[in-house]
């Protein structure tokens with residue numbers, strides 16, 4: 001494999017996307033934002049410390065700043081943009097997810113820089129564990145740093161989703 005001028009394909013949000021003229025060391029975060037026009041994932045520390053760049057890589061929530069994009073060719077990648085639903089009750093429509101809506105209605109967004117990573121982390125948690133304890137919620141988002149909210153509104157948003165999904169399942 002040449003280190004420069006790579007051409008490879010990533011499956012992002014259910015679509016195969018070709019990456020051209022890439023350098024082997026480019027992070028997944030860089031490729032998503034700068035080459036594939038998906039700026040939802042945010043870059044802050046770029047050292048795996050803040051979680052603002054969190055995406056789903058297959059079944060794992062990962063810091064995309066720590067993943068070399070070229071190593072993700074055999075994986076499925078979901079970014080915060082991919083959590084928007086294209087269909088609602090069989091009709092074509094673009095709508096935000098329940099987690100995204102809860103962050104808005106519960107006031108869990110201030111500057112919003114941490115929000116995409118938190119949204120992905122919360123989806124990952126609730127898809128695996130629909131009824132997490134408070135400690136499990138805290139553990140799940142412990143890698144996502146928010147400088148604005150003090151986390152109270154974020155926990156309220158997560159609890160609102162847990163409650164509404166529980167009602168739907170009953």
Ligand code: FES
Pocket residue numbers: 042043044045046047048049050051052053054063064065066
């Ligand atoms: S930008 Fe990736 S963890 Fe901070």
Ligand code: FES
Pocket residue numbers: 108109110111112113114115145146147148149
């Ligand atoms: S809302 Fe500003 S960092 Fe979280």
